[in-house]
Amino acid sequence: MVEKLRDTPKIDELMKGPWPSFVKEIKLSAKLSGRAGERANDLLGVLERSYNDKIGHWKHGGIVGVMGYGGGVIGRYNDLPEEFPKVAHFHTVRVNQPSGWFYKTDVLRKICDLWEKHGSGVTNMHGSTGDIILLGCATEDLEPVFADLTEMGFDLGGSGSDVRTPSACCGMARCEWACYDTMGACHDITQTFQDELHRPAFPYKYKFKFAGCPNDCVASVARSDMSIIGTWRDDIQMDAAAVSEYAQSGKFDMQADVVGRCPTGCMSWDGQKLAIDNRNCVKCMHCINAMPKALAPGRDRGATVLLGSKAPIVGGALLSSVMVPFLKMEPPYEDLKELAEAIWDLWGEHGKNRERVGEFIQRIGMSNFLEQIGLDPIPEMVIQPRTNPYIFFETEEEE
Amino acid sequence: MAVDMKKRVTDIGPPHYDKFLPPVIKKNYGKWKYHEIVKPGVLMHVAESGDKLYSVRAATPRLASIESIRMFCDIADEFCDGHLRYTSRNNVEFLITDESKIDPCVARLKKEGYPVGGMGPSITNIVHTQGWVHCHSAATDASGVVKSLMDELFPYFEEMNLPAKLRIAFACCLNMCGAVHCSDIALLGVHRRIPEIQHDQIKAQCEIPSTVAACPTGAIRTATVDGKQSVEVIEEQCMFCANCYTVCPAMTLNDPEMDGLSIWVGGKVSNARHEPMFSKLAIPYIPNEPPRWPTAVKAVKNIVETYAKNARKFERVGEWIERIGWPQFFDLTGIEFTKYHIDDFTHAGESFKRSAQLRHK
Amino acid sequence: MSVSEDQVAEAMYAMIKEYHGKRNLKALDLSKAMIEKFGEEECDKKFCKKAIRQLIDSGRCTYSYVGGSYIVLPPDSPDAR
Numbered sequence: 001m002v003e004k005l006r007d008t009p010k011i012d013e014l015m016k017g018p019w020p021s022f023v024k025e026i027k028l029s030a031k032l033s034g035r036a037g038e039r040a041n042d043l044l045g046v047l048e049r050s051y052n053d054k055i056g057h058w059k060h061g062g063i064v065g066v067m068g069y070g071g072g073v074i075g076r077y078n079d080l081p082e083e084f085p086k087v088a089h090f091h092t093v094r095v096n097q098p099s100g101w102f103y104k105t106d107v108l109r110k111i112c113d114l115w116e117k118h119g120s121g122v123t124n125m126h127g128s129t130g131d132i133i134l135l136g137c138a139t140e141d142l143e144p145v146f147a148d149l150t151e152m153g154f155d156l157g158g159s160g161s162d163v164r165t166p167s168a169c170c171g172m173a174r175c176e177w178a179c180y181d182t183m184g185a186c187h188d189i190t191q192t193f194q195d196e197l198h199r200p201a202f203p204y205k206y207k208f209k210f211a212g213c214p215n216d217c218v219a220s221v222a223r224s225d226m227s228i229i230g231t232w233r234d235d236i237q238m239d240a241a242a243v244s245e246y247a248q249s250g251k252f253d254m255q256a257d258v259v260g261r262c263p264t265g266c267m268s269w270d271g272q273k274l275a276i277d278n279r280n281c282v283k284c285m286h287c288i289n290a291m292p293k294a295l296a297p298g299r300d301r302g303a304t305v306l307l308g309s310k311a312p313i314v315g316g317a318l319l320s321s322v323m324v325p326f327l328k329m330e331p332p333y334e335d336l337k338e339l340a341e342a343i344w345d346l347w348g349e350h351g352k353n354r355e356r357v358g359e360f361i362q363r364i365g366m367s368n369f370l371e372q373i374g375l376d377p378i379p380e381m382v383i384q385p386r387t388n389p390y391i392f393f394e395t396e397e398e399e
Numbered sequence: 400m401a402v403d404m405k406k407r408v409t410d411i412g413p414p415h416y417d418k419f420l421p422p423v424i425k426k427n428y429g430k431w432k433y434h435e436i437v438k439p440g441v442l443m444h445v446a447e448s449g450d451k452l453y454s455v456r457a458a459t460p461r462l463a464s465i466e467s468i469r470m471f472c473d474i475a476d477e478f479c480d481g482h483l484r485y486t487s488r489n490n491v492e493f494l495i496t497d498e499s500k501i502d503p504c505v506a507r508l509k510k511e512g513y514p515v516g517g518m519g520p521s522i523t524n525i526v527h528t529q530g531w532v533h534c535h536s537a538a539t540d541a542s543g544v545v546k547s548l549m550d551e552l553f554p555y556f557e558e559m560n561l562p563a564k565l566r567i568a569f570a571c572c573l574n575m576c577g578a579v580h581c582s583d584i585a586l587l588g589v590h591r592r593i594p595e596i597q598h599d600q601i602k603a604q605c606e607i608p609s610t611v612a613a614c615p616t617g618a619i620r621t622a623t624v625d626g627k628q629s630v631e632v633i634e635e636q637c638m639f640c641a642n643c644y645t646v647c648p649a650m651t652l653n654d655p656e657m658d659g660l661s662i663w664v665g666g667k668v669s670n671a672r673h674e675p676m677f678s679k680l681a682i683p684y685i686p687n688e689p690p691r692w693p694t695a696v697k698a699v700k701n702i703v704e705t706y707a708k709n710a711r712k713f714e715r716v717g718e719w720i721e722r723i724g725w726p727q728f729f730d731l732t733g734i735e736f737t738k739y740h741i742d743d744f745t746h747a748g749e750s751f752k753r754s755a756q757l758r759h760k
Numbered sequence: 761m762s763v764s765e766d767q768v769a770e771a772m773y774a775m776i777k778e779y780h781g782k783r784n785l786k787a788l789d790l791s792k793a794m795i796e797k798f799g800e801e802e803c804d805k806k807f808c809k810k811a812i813r814q815l816i817d818s819g820r821c822t823y824s825y826v827g828g829s830y831i832v833l834p835p836d837s838p839d840a841r
Binding site for chain 1: 786787788791792805809812813816817819822823824825826827828829831832834835
């Protein structure tokens with residue numbers, strides 16, 4: 001047990017106020033017995049130092065990981081090892097979360113025990129990509145942590161130039177809007193591509209995110225190279241009596257707030273009856289969100305597959321764009337897997353270092369890309385056709 | 400390190416989620432009928448079978464001690480037969496089937512200091528990154544700014560009185576390990592000084608050609624410094640993205656006085672009404688002011704309050720601004736429009752106004 | 761096939777050793793070089809993947825991260841000096 005916690009007047013200011021405090025969390029771990037407490041205590045010290053210096057004190061990269069894997073551990077070293085020896089090596093361990101982030105307390109407690117024994121007692125629940133993050137592992141503890149994790153039935157997530165840990169919304173487990181089994185698909189894809197996840201062989205990272213409906217609660221359109229967003233093809237299901245209840249509830253103005261906000265103007269309301277021109281519905285979810293008891297996605301359900309989103313580094317931020325407008329999402333998800341593999345084959349061979357799929361498509365051209373992976377160009381893929389006449393005509397006609 | 404590869408178990412992947420689902424979910428998987436927010440922080444899902452599942456949502460600071468996870472486990476054991484889940488925005492949800500256990504569960508969470516809310520037209524937990532707690536390229540802290548912000552925006556978490564949901568995200572550098580580029584309000588750490596090159600270490604730590612190739616604007620070129628092979632940075636071409644630093648740790652950018660954060664608005668990821676949108680620049684630079692970042696907190700609060708006052712029902716920040724126009728957004732918020740707001744990167748021209756459709760004062 | 765996995769692994773190892781301290785190689789750099797050296801018929805991408813796994817699992821090579829994932833000699837390797 002640490003005899004005295006590090007003196008941290010600056011960050012103690014962040015113990016105040018109604019929102020839960022991360023400083024309080026680090027202090028809880030600093031009070032743990034053994035090495036975990038010592039490490040968390042030095043983390044407090046480093047953080048206080050950063051709050052005084054106004055810069056971070058961490059270094060990155062290098063050779064660190066568990067034997068055989070190239071992903072799952074991110075090297076992190078402190079630049080003041082003499083002052084804070086217990087966090088000199090303070091690596092991140094990414095643990096692949098179960099789909100949908102559901103847990104039973106017995107397994108969570110086991111993870112806590114493991115991280116008290118081998119780590120710092122400090123975690124992130126969860127990291128941005130979805131993994132359970134164990135924050136602050138010493139190099140010599142990596143193998144024991146990995147052995148204990150696999151013993152418990154867990155495995156590491158992705159990092160570096162590999163398939164990153166796929167994630168999914170809670171889907172059919174707890175949402176009536178799920179247009180496919182997001183958790184099932186996420187688990188299946190994760191298991192299928194274990195090799196690609198643990199042994200980096202791509203130009204850069206490749207993320208999958210599974211969202212059950214166009215509300216996209218896992219931000220797949222913005223944060224995954226392959227965004228699989230649930231949707232439907234037939235008519236919105238409607239319970240007319242429940243629509244009337246909403247209309248009379250005073251919760252909103254049916255004309256202005258629901259019908260008036262439909263992006264394609266495909267709805268009308270005569271004060272009694274709601275009519276939907278389903279052919280013109282773009283499945284935006286607004287009316288369904290407003291009246292979950294009265295409206296629901298149709299019964300012919302599947303997903304739209306979009307490709308290429310990413311944050312700014314290197315060539316600017318991108319949102320994913322449509323590849324397959326509608327795909328039935330049934331196990332074993334062969335179409336999706338084949339599409340992913342065709343993309344990896346092409347991008348793997350011609351992609352530059354640190355070039356994401358979205359950037360790769362921009363460099364080589366979408367039509368060229370489609371031809372190479374064997375997809376036909378369709379109008380759903382664009383907002384509008386090109387407006388410039390600089391067309392790369394193929395001058396040699398094939399027979 | 401001696402590792403017996405034969406005894407090792409690898410590539411097992413995550414445990415199957417089925418093991419962790421409560422019986423009510425297993426029974427009604429894919430057969431939910433509708434849901435309702437019973438009160439702030441309490442969601443009720445009703446299945447076709449008539450079964451009901453209540454989810455009590457509490458905020459966590461993302462950075463969690465195993466001690467507080469154990470405490471959540473105690474709560475889940477007491478009220479939920481040991482079942483809980485986390486959300487994509489770092490909230491924890493307690494899954495309850497016995498209606499009488501909702502209020503005691505909420506009370507217990509609040510007593511432990513974890514607020515219940517973040518549903519419907521509210522501000523839920525801020526998605527954020529590591530910051531100074533654990534990141535090499537952080538231009539600002541993350542957890543500290545988020546804590547300071549949420550202390551101030553706290554009523555919006557516990558209540559549901561905004562025009563629509565408002566999503567805030569925070570990333571401590573341009574790598575953006577968070578959906579900062581598509582959030583209603585986003586805070587983004589920025590560097591503003593060119594990399595300081597550690598000429599004596601660069602050869603040992605980095606590969607010169609890949610460091611040169613890492614620059615998206617071609618601002619890095621090879622150079623010989625004191626007879627040693629190194630690189631130099633053309634100052635006018637550097638936009639402080641730090642990509643070179645990720646590739647080459649000997650190109651440090653962190654600077655106590657020049658680093659800080661920027662604020663972005665009007666992004667969204669959902670398809671509801673308007674298609675997904677990027678966040679757009681509102682405030683290019685606010686200095687780092689630890690420990691409580693008062694200027695940043697005030698700036699965000701101002702945007703939230705202006706939006707709350709002016710937007711129509713169901714209108715997200717980006718939809719509101721699109722309706723009223725950007726000049727009016729700057730007018731209403733009192734935020735200064737500067738040369739930095741005009742894009743000059745690759746696809747700059749796409750954001751230029753190319754019509755005479757303007758509002759005049 | 762007349763080329764064995766061991767042969768490919770050895771050729772990869774020789775390449776990593778040759779470039780050590782000069783240029784970091786990615787899994788794909790190795791595969792491309794091997795396919796060129798032995799021919800697609802003898803040594804395809806899947807075969808290269810196996811050879812890489814052999815090098816990594818045996819501990820002769822290891823993964824490294826420098827803004828991307830590379831395959832390098834471990835620091836304590838006699839060939840790394």
